[in-house]
Amino acid sequence: MRYFGGYSQAEIAGALGVTERTVRRDWHKARLVLQVALKQLGQCPQRDLNSVCNR
Numbered sequence: 674m675r676y677f678g679g680y681s682q683a684e685i686a687g688a689l690g691v692t693e694r695t696v697r698r699d700w701h702k703a704r705l706v707l708q709v710a711l712k713q714l715g716q717c718p719q720r721d722l723n724s725v726c727n728r
Contacts, residue, residue: 675700 674680674688675696682700686693 674685675682680688682693682696686696689696
């Protein structure tokens, strides 16, 4: 919702019926999962992995 839909954390929280803190936590977890997956595939330069984590 955030990345593809451009929704704010508040909008996502309202739509899902959760707190904004939960939305932030889940966004952080998703970025970490993506970073690990990309590292395992070995198909993404390190600088690109860092940009994924810093969003």
